[in-house]
Amino acid sequence: MNDKGKRAFAVAPIADFERLVDAADIRDIEATAGDEVFPQEFVEKLLVAKNPLAVWREYRGMTQ
8 A cells, every 4th residue: 555545556467467568558658748748768768867857958959
């Protein structure tokens, strides 16, 4: 349970999980913010970046 009393995670056999992932085609989902859509590659870079601002600048084609 999380701090709000809701379930925080579920456990399922890997075969069931993989079937659900394939059915949802999760690998191709893009993140959205309002009306703007971001490619998965950008989101992945942003999540692991030491400097997220640099990733944003590169994505927008901006310099310092």
